[in-house]
Amino acid sequence: MLKRNDPLVRLTGSGICRNGRWLVRGVDLAVQSGEIVTLIGPNGSGKSTTAKMALGVLKPTEGSVTQRQGLKSAYVPQKVAIDWTLPLRVDGLMRLTQNLSDADMHAALDSTGAAHLLKREVRHLSGGEFQRVMLARAVARKPDFLVLDEPVQGVDFAGEIALYDLIKQVRDQTGCGILMVSHDLHMVMAATDQVICLNGHVCCQGTPETVAGSNAYKQLFGDRAGALALYQHHHDHQHLPDGRVQHVDGSVTDNCHPGDGHHHDGKTSMKRVAHGSFRIERDAG
Amino acid sequence: MLDDFFVRAIVAGLGIAAVTGPLGCFVVWRKLAYFGDTLAHAALLGVALSLLLNVHVTLAVFVVAITVALLLLALQKRSSLSSDALLGMLSHGSLAIGLLALAFMTWVRLDLMGLLFGDLLAVSKTDIALIYAGGAFVLAAIIWAWKPLFAITVNRDLAAAEGYNVAAYDVLLMLLLAAVVAVSIKIVGVMLITSLLIIPAGAARRVSSGPFMMAVLSAVIGGLSVLGGLYASLTFNTPSGPSVVAVALVLFVLGLALPVNRFTQEQNI
Numbered sequence: 072m073l074k075r076n077d078p079l080v081r082l083t084g085s086g087i088c089r090n091g092r093w094l095v096r097g098v099d100l101a102v103q104s105g106e107i108v109t110l111i112g113p114n115g116s117g118k119s120t121t122a123k124m125a126l127g128v129l130k131p132t133e134g135s136v137t138q139r140q141g142l143k144s145a146y147v148p149q150k151v152a153i154d155w156t157l158p159l160r161v162d163g164l165m166r167l168t169q170n171l172s173d174a175d176m177h178a179a180l181d182s183t184g185a186a187h188l189l190k191r192e193v194r195h196l197s198g199g200e201f202q203r204v205m206l207a208r209a210v211a212r213k214p215d216f217l218v219l220d221e222p223v224q225g226v227d228f229a230g231e232i233a234l235y236d237l238i239k240q241v242r243d244q245t246g247c248g249i250l251m252v253s254h255d256l257h258m259v260m261a262a263t264d265q266v267i268c269l270n271g272h273v274c275c276q277g278t279p280e281t282v283a284g285s286n287a288y289k290q291l292f293g294d295r296a297g298a299l300a301l302y303q304h305h306h307d308h309q310h311l312p313d314g315r316v317q318h319v320d321g322s323v324t325d326n327c328h329p330g331d332g333h334h335h336d337g338k339t340s341m342k343r344v345a346h347g348s349f350r351i352e353r354d355a356g
Numbered sequence: 357m358l359d360d361f362f363v364r365a366i367v368a369g370l371g372i373a374a375v376t377g378p379l380g381c382f383v384v385w386r387k388l389a390y391f392g393d394t395l396a397h398a399a400l401l402g403v404a405l406s407l408l409l410n411v412h413v414t415l416a417v418f419v420v421a422i423t424v425a426l427l428l429l430a431l432q433k434r435s436s437l438s439s440d441a442l443l444g445m446l447s448h449g450s451l452a453i454g455l456l457a458l459a460f461m462t463w464v465r466l467d468l469m470g471l472l473f474g475d476l477l478a479v480s481k482t483d484i485a486l487i488y489a490g491g492a493f494v495l496a497a498i499i500w501a502w503k504p505l506f507a508i509t510v511n512r513d514l515a516a517a518e519g520y521n522v523a524a525y526d527v528l529l530m531l532l533l534a535a536v537v538a539v540s541i542k543i544v545g546v547m548l549i550t551s552l553l554i555i556p557a558g559a560a561r562r563v564s565s566g567p568f569m570m571a572v573l574s575a576v577i578g579g580l581s582v583l584g585g586l587y588a589s590l591t592f593n594t595p596s597g598p599s600v601v602a603v604a605l606v607l608f609v610l611g612l613a614l615p616v617n618r619f620t621q622e623q624n625i
Contacts, residue, residue: 090436126517146517151510156384156557158564159510167507168518218517 078103079142079216079248080125084134087120094120097272098134100265102216102248107239107262111253112269118252119149121269122218125250138216145214147205149221149252153194161188161196165208179211180204182237184230198225206234210241217241220252235261361477362590368479369582369600371487372540372552375494377575379536380553381560381567382498382529385509390440391428392550394447395537398424400546401454402538403471407464408457414486414538421534424450429526451546474545476586476596483542490539494532498571501528506567544597551601552578559608577607 078101086096095117102108102125110118123129124136126144138144153159165176180186185203188196196204206222222238223231239262242249251263267276383392402417409416424446431442458466470478498505504525507515516522537549544552556578557570564570584607585600592599 123513123517126513128513128516144517144519146514148511148513151514153510154385154387156561157510158561158566158570160566163566164510167510168503168515168520212518 077139079139080250081137082121082125082131082134083137085121085124085131085136086133087117087124087129088132093271095124095269095271096133098124098269099273100125100267100276102250104215104248105242105246106264107242107249107251108265108267109251109253109263110267110269112274116269117271118269119220122220122250122252125216126218142216143212143214144216144218145209145212146217147202147209147219147222149224151201151205155194157194159193161185161191161193161204164193164204165211167208169212171211175211179207182210183207184233199227199230202226203230203234206237210237213245215247217247217249218251219249222251238262361479362586364479364481364484365476365586365596366583368484368487368543369476369586370579371484371491372536372543373556373578373582374575375491375536376540376549376552377556377560377573377578378498378571379494379532380557380578381571381574382505382509383533383550383553384557384561385567386529388533389550389554390443390447391425392533392537392553394428394443394450395421395424395533396541396546396549397447398450398454399537399541399549400471401450401457403466403541404454404457404461407461407466413542414490417541418534418538420450421537422531425530425534429530470545471541472545472547473595474541474543474548474597476543476582476600477589479543487539487543490535494535497528497532501525502568505529544600548597548601551604552581555601555604555608556581559604559611562611562614578604581607 081101082098085098087094088096098117098121100108100121110121112118120129124131126146127136127138130136161180162176165171165180171179177186177189180189180203183203183206185200185207188200188204191200193201193204202222202225206219209217209219219238223234226234238249238251241247242262265276265278268274383389398420399417402420403413405411405420406413406416428439428442428446431437431446432439435442437445458464458468467475504515504520505528507518507520508522508525512522536553540549540552557574559577560570560573564573581600581604584603586596588594588603589596589599
């Protein structure tokens, strides 16, 4: 258990192995109160798995996950399938794991622009409407630790910016720590304190400020209608199509994690560029 | 009043319907229909064991059902076979072993039909006491654990992340299902228990706007099925268990004829 002033959640060398395959391995991360940490990475890179480890939903096969004592978490999962057999309205969903006064429920739904959906059946909501309701539900919980797995999926562009603003506002007002999985490899919320790029392991991590010149940062994230915000990585290894990893020294392994003898330079760097695509490059060093 | 066999049948049937209704909603929501079937089939093995060891039928069935449920949990974790294949193996495996055990006990003369389809009209006062005691316990547990049980039904990860002990409530739900199977085996039989769990819940879905309402209506529809089925059984001299299930099915089909959003109208405010 972590004490006060320690991080809300800390993962140390955490990994999950299923049927002999590592979904994600060697994850080190900590989320502090008032901090927004964003996980990015391609499909199947272990973002959601990492988020579930941080929440305590999945137990790590190796490494450890430590939560602060009495931590109150709220979770917006990536996918929630509501079956036809389940009659569930928005107000019922809002009160799923918590008792909530009508006033608090309205206030939370209002803040995400979903107040008009109160009596609608959940399975009839559009993707964007559903995300707004899920976010309102999580916010109404007044959590210490908020985990958002692709919170703006299916939300239109204007709504996306509004929801990002809301997430920042929630952090500013409540001081909760937020772990967010980004739906978009290219786009990271401007208020993010720390970015972690996963691809079965932590490829690179750092604060946006340290990896980008401040001018470029403003240019890319201040006005999101402009060019896409991209991360270009410098890697010391290459991911082969079959999922194996080829290292700088030419060797091929099933996994990639620090300390396996293939990594010559412990530091990876992250550079933000204005144009281009997400590329995985070999680092000369 | 309870001296009349027909009154006893009605009282017992209503008692069972009151419990299978709400519990059946969870069975339908969580897609546990085949699981309920497996527990019911395992009940036959429980009956055989009760005769062999000379213990109370309900107790033996309860213990066997729990054992099968826990066995399934353990197998799901270790085996790479899919859940429904495992369920099929446990279901028919325990049914086969139960039938074999009964066949070996040549000194026992057993009404196999009664075991498979139950006999609502042969209910004793002790049976009624057992149904109402067990039923009250199961209903109390469902009401007590409603919020976590329902949250886990909607989304397991979400419920686990926000502090519910998902594994513990899964075991609780299995205990409740096993208890209901054990209590109702003598009355509705091995083959028909699952139908009392599923059909009223399915019929209630179309006229419900919320989960709690669906649980209550499911019990009501189950009760109506019992009344209608027993009346038909008396009038047309048909077997009681199948008559109850047939009436439940008729109510379900009638429900299909209702306009979709008549009772569950969505409203914007």
